[in-house]
Amino acid sequence: MxxxxxxxxxxxxxxxxxxxxxxxxxxxxxxxxxxxxxxxxxxxxxxxxxxxxxxxxxxxxxxxxxxxxxxxxxxxxxxxxxxxxxxxVVRAKRPRRLPVVLSVPEVRRLLALMDGQAGLLAALLYGTGMRLMEALRLRVKDVDFARGEILVREGKGGKDRRVPLPQRLREPLAAAVERVAVLHAADLAAGHGQAWLPDALERKYPAAPGEIGWQYLFPSPGLSTDPRSGRLRRHHLDESVLQRAVRRARLRAGIAKPATCHTLRHSFATHLLESGYDIRTVQELLGHKDLATTQIYTHVLGRGASAVRSPLDL
Missing domain, CATH: 1.10.150.130 (Tyrosine recombinase, N-terminal domain)
Known part of the structure; x- marks a missing residue:
């Protein structure tokens, strides 16, 4: 069954x-x-x-x-x-929780203590507002340096969207593409190098799995067996690698907030709203279906509780 x-x-x-x-x-x-x-x-x-x-x-x-x-x-x-x-059948009522958001100085301290592939990924999450798995599943072809944008494929709800390519990450991402090309060449020489393709694209385009554009931008250090096809492939980096790196950097930075990888996405949205960007624009960048989901970030802006003068201070 x-x-x-x-x-x-x-x-x-x-x-x-x-x-x-x-x-x-x-x-x-x-x-x-x-x-x-x-x-x-x-x-x-x-x-x-x-x-x-x-x-x-x-x-x-x-x-x-x-x-x-x-x-x-x-x-x-x-x-x-x-x-x-x-x-x-009664569904459990989910309590409404405000997201954890880091301040700009806290984000700087956190990113300053991260380097390598994990540091680039963390900066990408904060700079684009992508979810963790959306960033890990990026392919080389999804980064458009000419247009200055990144195409997020199959996001939450199966939707595609475009997010800005941060200028500070142009050179690190270009270097990441070069590393993928070197690693891919070695995999092809060893008889591997066939990336996983969604749906029936592998049958429609038989040569596509071996092309550089379909390789993961953040590849795993080793080969692994595809759970469905049983083929040996190089998958993307495991999410636990970045999760542990963010936790270590948070503790070293002395940040008491329970910040995770998803906190960088919350911080991205909040800081854009604080900078004066329209909430509809932020909704499109985050890939939210309902504007009410995006509106939760208005409750953590500087114009909220922190802008009210306590009567104790009067």
Whole structure:
């Protein structure tokens, strides 16, 4: 049955990460109910499973909703069961949290303590507002030095968008392209060098996987096996490399805020709004579908709580 779940997810072009998450939740649901088949269960078992996650597991609302989405996908799309209880399952209400934002001096201190590939990636996240995986999945062809922009392919929600290429990163990115070219030549000489291509592009353009333009801009130091095709390829850098580097730099910089890689994206949006850029422009650069998502950054601007004079100081 789990193989059927994987096939249905791939038929609908879900990402590998979503596939792993959904299969994991479905397996946990079955094991938690004594290995009973999902056809023998229904609303009460689903609600009990979600309740245990919240009370005993103390998971966040987003995690609980992800588990619910996996189970609903199982019943509706895999088993073909659409029962009234599926529409009545209560989703956990996600609390509204303000994002952690670094000040400009804090960003400078953080980036000054990072170097190499991790330092370039961190600067790119802050300079463009990209998400971590969007930056890691960049290909050589996505950086347009002539137009001064970067094309973000298959962002959140499967949307493409363009972000500005920071002038300070032109030379470091050009050097990164040269390093990729040298590494790619060595891979080709060793009988590898075939990059992964989405959908059916590899069949449509058989020579494309070996071209320099399709190679990852931030490649992994070693080869790895593709989990779906089983082929040995050079994938992009693992996200944990940058996450650990940012944490080390934050501690060395003495920044008490719980800043992560995604904090650089929050800081990008907030600093643009503070500089007077239109919120619609920021929304387009971030790739937000709803303007309300972008408006949350207006709550952390300097014109907010920090601009109010406390009565204690009067």
């Amino acid at each position: 789990l193989d059927q779940v994987r096939q249905r997810l791939r038929l609908r072009h879900y990402s590998v990460r979503t596939e792993q998450a959904y299969v994991g939740w479905i397996r946990r649901f079955i094991l938690a109910n004594g290995r009973r088949h999902p056809r023998e269960m229904g609303g009460p078992e689903v609600e009990a499973f979600l309740t245990v996650l919240a009370t005993r597991g103390k998971v966040a609302a987003g995690t609980q909703n992800q588990a619910l989405a996996a189970l609903l996908f199982l019943y509706r799309d895999v088993l073909g069961i659409n029962l009234p209880w599926m529409d009545n």
